Amino acid sequence: MTGNRIDRAKSYFHIDILNVISMAAVVTLHTNYAKCYDVMSTSRSWYLSCILHSICSFAVPVFFMITGATLLDYGKRYSTKDFFKKRCSKTVIPFLFWSLAAFLFKLFYLHGIDASEVSFTYVLDGILNSRFNENYWYFITLFGVYLAIPLFGFIKDEDKERVCFYALVTAFIFNILIPECVRVFGINIKWSIWQISVSEYLIYVFAGYYMNKKEFSDKQTHLIYTAGLVSVIALIAATVIQSSVRGEMVNEWRNPDSVTLFFMACSLFLFLKNNSERMMNNRLLNMLVVNLRDYTFGVYLLHWFVRRFLLHQFGWNDHNMIYCIFGAWLIILLCVCIIWLIRKVPFGRKIIP
DSSP: OHHHHHHHHHHHHHHHHHHHHHHHHHHHHHHSHHHHTOTTOOOHHHHHHHHHHHHGGGHHHHHHHHHHHHHTTGGGTSOHHHHHHHHIIIIIHHHHHHHHHHHHIIIIISOOSOGGGOOHHHHHHHHHTTOSSGGGHHHHHHHHHHHHHHHHHTSOHHHHHHHHHHHHHHHIIIIIIHHHHHHHHTOOOOSOOOOGGGOTTHHHHHHHHHHHHOOOOHHHHHHHHHHHHHHHHHHHHHHHHHHHHHTSOOOGGGSTTOHHHHHHHHHHHHHHHHTHHHHHTOHHHHHHHHHHGGGHHHHHHHHHHHHHHHHHHHOOOTTOHHHHHHHHHHHHHHHHHHHHHHTTSTTHHHHOO
């Protein structure tokens, strides 16, 4: 049993690293948001903020890749009924609880809601459209992914990799590559060219599963690494240059359906997968990842509250570069402490699994 646990820890260590890195990147995205989108102030600090924001754009796609790598084979561990039970307890219940908490936080602490407008419909609309906590848009997309996963789960194990490869290639061509070329060359196509069965973030779910299973040759690996490096440079350069020229933030290069973000996320996933054993042997990195991996989802749930509290209570300037760079780490530290305390009380793990 001990040997099996060690083997499992080794095989999943790259997933743990990806979770921790993506969690830190998400918080950094949000601490940089105000400064990055203040394009009229194209100072040296704005360029730094924009570069940092662009680099961290991989976070959400990688989260969906982790979902694919860990859940598309759920049928080997439990039934579809149990799959939905687990998704409900681990995501739906925390989403509903903390959405209501965000509503109360905005109403009574931030005073950002007019009490006279509050009704059942208002609250329901706020939850479903992430109006109380704008970061929770991720959950609605994630729930859609969960509904699609069992369709893949019903495919025979020996056929899954081929089906995944087909879905991934067709989705990349029709959902990412062709639309990107159309946008770059200014072609106006009035008919849909999407591979509708693998739309938007679902492509990253398939990419995560495929890249986790597939053993790539050295040539293929170097090609993916090169595509990722070129994509990072292109994403940063295009975003910074076009945003400063237009006077508004340009997001085309870091949208989920952009070639640059796709290769950026895939190359990072593959790099950490290929180097996970070496990283696991690094005592400091191992300790950091092992201690933070159980807090990543909780940090995602809570960091909006902590960030808004710090800005409101202490009047912090969200355009200050010290806050943009180091604020994320303080927020993560505070979130970890709060999560640790919440999990000590009865039912604490129900609201922060």
